[in-house]
Amino acid sequence: MKILLKAFLLTAPINFVYAAEGQKSAGLPQMDIATFPSQLFWLVITFSLLYLFMWKFVIPRLGATIEERKDKISNDINDADNLNTEATDILKKYDEQMANASQESNEIITNSKKAMLDHLETLKKENEEKVNSLISESQAKIKAQQEKSKIEIRNATLDTVKAIVSRYIENIPSDEEINKKLN
Amino acid sequence: MAADNPIDPIHQFEISKIADIQLGGIDISFTNSSLFMVFALAATMTLFVIGLSKKSIIPNRMQMLSELSYNFIANMLRDQVGDQGRVYFPFIFSLFMFIFFCNFIGLIPYTFTVTSHLIVTFAFAGLIFIAVTIIGFVKNGLGYLRIFYPSGIPIFLAPLIVPIEIISYLSKPISLSVRLCANMLAGHSILKIFAGFIVMLGFLGFAPLVFLVVLYALETLIAALQAYIFTILTCIYLNDALHPDH
Numbered sequence: 001m002k003i004l005l006k007a008f009l010l011t012a013p014i015n016f017v018y019a020a021e022g023q024k025s026a027g028l029p030q031m032d033i034a035t036f037p038s039q040l041f042w043l044v045i046t047f048s049l050l051y052l053f054m055w056k057f058v059i060p061r062l063g064a065t066i067e068e069r070k071d072k073i074s075n076d077i078n079d080a081d082n083l084n085t086e087a088t089d090i091l092k093k094y095d096e097q098m099a100n101a102s103q104e105s106n107e108i109i110t111n112s113k114k115a116m117l118d119h120l121e122t123l124k125k126e127n128e129e130k131v132n133s134l135i136s137e138s139q140a141k142i143k144a145q146q147e148k149s150k151i152e153i154r155n156a157t158l159d160t161v162k163a164i165v166s167r168y169i170e171n172i173p174s175d176e177e178i179n180k181k182l183n
Numbered sequence: 184m185a186a187d188n189p190i191d192p193i194h195q196f197e198i199s200k201i202a203d204i205q206l207g208g209i210d211i212s213f214t215n216s217s218l219f220m221v222f223a224l225a226a227t228m229t230l231f232v233i234g235l236s237k238k239s240i241i242p243n244r245m246q247m248l249s250e251l252s253y254n255f256i257a258n259m260l261r262d263q264v265g266d267q268g269r270v271y272f273p274f275i276f277s278l279f280m281f282i283f284f285c286n287f288i289g290l291i292p293y294t295f296t297v298t299s300h301l302i303v304t305f306a307f308a309g310l311i312f313i314a315v316t317i318i319g320f321v322k323n324g325l326g327y328l329r330i331f332y333p334s335g336i337p338i339f340l341a342p343l344i345v346p347i348e349i350i351s352y353l354s355k356p357i358s359l360s361v362r363l364c365a366n367m368l369a370g371h372s373i374l375k376i377f378a379g380f381i382v383m384l385g386f387l388g389f390a391p392l393v394f395l396v397v398l399y400a401l402e403t404l405i406a407a408l409q410a411y412i413f414t415i416l417t418c419i420y421l422n423d424a425l426h427p428d429h
Contacts, residue, residue, distance in 0.1 A: 029197040030368070035216070036302045037209045042217035043303055046224045050281055055273035058231045062253045065238045072240055
């Protein structure tokens with residue numbers, strides 16, 4: 001490629017020389033001055049038209065479209081940011097409420113536990129009292145029974161002693177005398 | 184003689200009249216060159232008219248294409264010149280699209296490459312050179328002359344540096360125009376030469392054919408690249424005119 005380029009560049013001056021000598025067909029067409037006015041004329045016309053087209057039509061419209069898109073994207077990003085902060089706030093609130101609720105439920109649990117224990121305690125006490133009263137009642141009953149039995153035994157003994165004594169002696173001792181001896 | 188040769192690589196650059204027009208003794212005939220200028224104009228217009236027919240937030244292919252080219256040139260101008268360059272955007276954009284389409288249409292066989300003619304590229308380069316010089320003096324006054332004496336150069340080097348800078352400044356339009364023209368000329372000539380080899384070698388012609396395909400791909404790249412280089416150099420010259428201190 002480079003060699004060919006060199007070869008071409010080496011031959012180019014020869015072509016230029018031909019052109020300078022007025023051999024139109026042999027020289028480089030680039031060196032044909034007669035075509036310059038036409039080329040320049042049409043270049044000015046076409047390029048001016050292109051410039052006008054770009055300046056008046058393409059650039060304002062394309063610029064507007066690109067601007068619009070940029071605005072839309074930044075707006076969307078803003079919206080997304082706002083929604084994100086909103087969502088974060090909601091999450092925060094939710095967390096707070098959750099924390100409050102769990103605290104409340106903990107309180108309720110401790111309170112009810114306490115109440116339950118209290119109730120249990122009172123029930124226990126009541127029962128104890130009842131049991132105690134029952135015990136003392138029973139004890140009193142037993143005591144009374146014992147007293148009663150004692151007296152009955154004494155009376156029975158008395159009667160027995162009286163019967164035995166009356167068989168052997170005529171003089172029956174009085175109850176007080178027997179009681180004195182028994183004690 | 185040369186024009187009769189079917190594989191003459193220069194034949195494709197010849198200008199032939201389509202309609203003979205004379206204006207005050209000057210030949211301004213409508214030629215094949217003019218026709219392909221009109222084609223480049225038509226191609227650009229077609230791209231943008233179709234691309235802009237439905238302005239939607241989500242672009243279709245043609246709109247995407249027109250927006251891509253718009254953003255490409257707008258970014259290039261912003262990067263090189265900054266916000267001050269906004270005024271020159273229509274010109275830069277038109278310049279790029281015109282050269283781009285001229286280069287690309289020229290790649291189609293039997294077409295004519297407008298930008299392969301030095302007078303066309305020199306007309307652009309000369310216009311840019313004059314415009315940039317005027318802009319430089321209008322924006323900076325005589326301070327624009329500072330570009331010939333870069334800051335930080337010791338004074339005793341000035342007699343050496345200043346002429347070099349002046350020469351390099353004056354040669355800008357020449358290098359700008361010759362670069363584009365020579366690239367188009369050389370590339371198209373080589374394509375034509377290899378196409379001729381295919382015909383000449385007969386059955387063995389597949390070898391240059393393979394090479395031609397590769398070369399054609401390279402030329403496609405060059406067509407785009409040269410349009411880009413021409414435009415970005417214009418932006419750089421414009422930046423020099425607006426900010427001569429850098």
